Amino acid sequence: MTYQTTMTRKGQITIPKPLRDLLGLNISSNIILNPVKNKAEIVIKTHPDIIDLAGSLKLKKKATSVLKAREAFEKHYRRI
Numbered sequence: 001m002t003y004q005t006t007m008t009r010k011g012q013i014t015i016p017k018p019l020r021d022l023l024g025l026n027i028s029s030n031i032i033l034n035p036v037k038n039k040a041e042i043v044i045k046t047h048p049d050i051i052d053l054a055g056s057l058k059l060k061k062k063a064t065s066v067l068k069a070r071e072a073f074e075k076h077y078r079r080i
Helices: 017-023 066-076
Strands: 030-035 040-048
Touching: none
Parallel strands: none
Antiparallel strands: 030 040
């Protein structure tokens, strides 16, 4: 499907709502615009934010308590 939009004097364009929905874009989304070589076209890609990765990694074991981590640090710490 093709969408038409207009550029403002400041070089801003509005991405039509159906296209934003298709790409999963919201107000704070980061996007990448790649020009297609030797063509008057651009490719729009979403750019993941580091915040989007929160909770995506699973730990295999329980996390060490802060107290145990501190004790291990003090046990193995050497001043250089």
